[in-house]
Amino acid sequence: MRQIVLDTETTGLDPAQGHRIVELACVELMNRTITGNHLHLYVNPDRDSDPEALEVHGLTTEFLSGFPRFEEVAQQFVDFIRGSELIIHNAAFDTRFLNAELARIGLPPVESLCEKITDSLLYARELHPGKRNSLDALCDRYGISNAHRTLHGALLDSELLADVWLAMTRGQDALLMDFEEDSSAQAVANGAGQARVDVSVLRVVQPSAEELAAHEEYLALLDKAVKGESVWRRYEPVKAEAEA
Structure with a gap:
């Protein structure tokens, strides 16, 4: 790009x-x-x-x-x-x-x-x-x-x-970068001898109904603050996929 x-x-x-x-x-x-x-x-x-x-x-x-x-x-x-x-x-x-x-x-x-x-x-x-x-x-x-x-x-x-x-606009890119660096350091500390972690074995934790409700309430407050749709609404499809 x-x-x-x-x-x-x-x-x-x-x-x-x-x-x-x-x-x-x-x-x-x-x-x-x-x-x-x-x-x-x-x-x-x-x-x-x-x-x-x-x-x-x-x-x-x-x-x-x-x-x-x-x-x-x-x-x-x-x-x-x-x-x-x-x-x-x-x-x-x-x-x-x-x-x-x-x-x-x-x-x-x-x-x-x-x-x-x-x-x-x-x-x-x-x-x-x-x-x-x-x-x-x-x-x-x-x-x-x-x-x-x-x-x-x-x-x-x-x-x-x-x-x-x-x-x-760093956002998620920075989070992924930090995760990869932390995972690499942990792999070396464990004697794995390789920089990357097999993500297929990582446990995925889904949010509870209460957590999703709290998240929606927070987004509504952000929408009200900016008098429109907050930037985080762009990530709502990700939540929908998680719930599917």
Whole structure:
């Protein structure tokens, strides 16, 4: 599974007012691993940044004037993201700018170029309702160092978001990894001389009716907290299979 963590920096807040992309970065994840393959582009917007935007990214008109315009690097961007899942923090903002840039040169919207777009901000809000879910807040929550982030930069923010996304979605993968490591250690301690355990001999403990009822009550509380369906509802088919 190929995923692209994407971020942009812009001259302002609204492409409808003529604001443009000044920096674009994409970090590749393959099967939940950061590959080191990335795309990083500075773009000449042919205009000044608003003072508020300049305070955020620090990319001056003079600096950007030496870089290509979006139409000169658009195909490079399209080729990099094609067919992948895009992961973007506050995706509506970035896709609005990307689509404005693509439409300006006669290319289709970004939604038609990739497999899907996942908004990591919406995912974080569902996972952590009522808490701050900015990139900085998520870095603090998951123990990811962002001390070197004095200004916003598309590549740095994409790299941080990639780490945050893997931490936020680790879930069952981490549990399976821990179980395998513990089982391997126990096998060595028992003199088995092999790293893997034959899972076919492990005893499966089914939940009791009382435990299932308590679980359902807890999920209902989570649904109420997020004012919708909590992320854990996605695992309900697993429970149904266990009951079958």
